[in-house]
Amino acid sequence: MTQTTTPTPLRIPAFSVAGIAVRTRNSEEMNPAVARLGGLWNRFFSQSWERKLPSRGDDGRIFGVYSGYESNEHGAFDVTAGVAVAEPELVQKTVPGAHRVDIEAGDYLVFSGEGDMPQMVIDTWVRIWHYFAENPQVRRRFGTDFEAYEGPDKVAIHVGVVL
Numbered sequence: 001m002t003q004t005t006t007p008t009p010l011r012i013p014a015f016s017v018a019g020i021a022v023r024t025r026n027s028e029e030m031n032p033a034v035a036r037l038g039g040l041w042n043r044f045f046s047q048s049w050e051r052k053l054p055s056r057g058d059d060g061r062i063f064g065v066y067s068g069y070e071s072n073e074h075g076a077f078d079v080t081a082g083v084a085v086a087e088p089e090l091v092q093k094t095v096p097g098a099h100r101v102d103i104e105a106g107d108y109l110v111f112s113g114e115g116d117m118p119q120m121v122i123d124t125w126v127r128i129w130h131y132f133a134e135n136p137q138v139r140r141r142f143g144t145d146f147e148a149y150e151g152p153d154k155v156a157i158h159v160g161v162v163l
Contacts (some may be wrong), residue, residue, distance in 0.1 A: 002010075004020065005006055005043050005108035007110055007111045007128075007131065007159075008105065008109070009108070009109055009110075009161075009163075010107075010108050010109075010110050010113075010124055010158070011105075011106070011107055011108075012103065012105060012106065012107075012108050012158065013105050014080060014086065014102060014103060014104060014105040015084055015087065015103050016085050016088035016100055016101070016102050016103070017063045017065050017080055017082040017083065017084055017100070017101050017103060017146070018048075018079070018080075018082050018083065018088060018091040018092075018095070018096075018098050018099065018100045018101075019049050019053070019063075019080050019081045019082020019083065019098065019099060020040065020043060020044055020077070020081055020082070020089070020097065020098070020099055021040075021078050021079060021080040021081075021099040021101070022036040022037070022039075022051055022079055023036075023068070023076055023079075024036045024037065024076065024077065024078045024079060025075060025076045025112045026073055026074065026075070027074070029159050033095060036079075038118070038146070040067045040079060040081050040125050041064075041081055041118075044062075044081040044082075047083070049082065049083075049124070050062055050083050052055050052083075052095060053082070053083055053085060053091060053095060053098065054085070054087070054090050054091060054094050054095065059084060061081070061083070061149055061150060062081070062083060062148075063080075063081075063082055063147060063148055063149070064080070064084065064085065064146065064147035064149075065079065065080040065101045065103065065144060065145075065146045065147075066078070066079055066083065066144065066145040066146065067077075067080065067101050067123050067144045067145075069142040069143070069145070071142070072142055073122070073129065073140075073153075074120060077163065078101070080101045082099070082101075085100075087106050088100050088102070093160070094154050096136075099142070101147060102144075104135075104141070104143045104144045104146050105159060106141065106143070106160055107139070107160070107162075107163045108158040108159060108160050108161065109126060109138070109158070109161050110156050110157070110159075110162060111124055111128050111129075111155050111157045111159065112124070112155070112158075113127075113155045113157070114152075114154050114155075115153060115154055116153065116155065119123055119151060120153065120155065121147065121155055121157075122142060124155060124157050125157065136160055138163060139162045140159060140161060140162075141160035141161055141162050142158045142160070143156045143160050144156070145158060145160055146158050
């Protein structure tokens with residue numbers, strides 16, 4: 001498993017992602033009886049959402065977007081499984097059930113993970129939580145965070161920060 005130990009700072013321009021979404025919280029995701037993220041991703045792929053969205057961005061990556069934070073990592077939040085779209089206003093008009101989320105422009109720390117799904121994503125988030133616990137001077141924004149998948153075994157998790 002390859003991973004960076006230190007995150008890479010990156011300024012991200014605003015963009016939109018469309019797909020399907022659920023609302024959850026980290027404590028619920030730790031309990032298989034009520035966890036929603038596995039079902040979200042299963043539905044995304046089994047219903048071919050990555051192919052049914054119009055004006056799809058051309059980079060081919062799949063995104064997991066965290067937004068609508070109730071408070072911090074302990075509160076509820078939305079997760080959207082989707083793709084970048086060039087014409088976001090078209091999506092909700094043409095694809096029933098589609099959800100759109102706008103990624104906030106700003107400063108992000110990027111944590112990379114590589115390995116078997118879904119464990120590598122879980123391990124990368126554990127590293128992120130440890131990083132912020134050990135670096136209290138770095139503050140999360142809790143606006144939008146996102147996972148960008150560059151294949152079935154590679155993720156770059158972008159966490160919005162206040163600089």
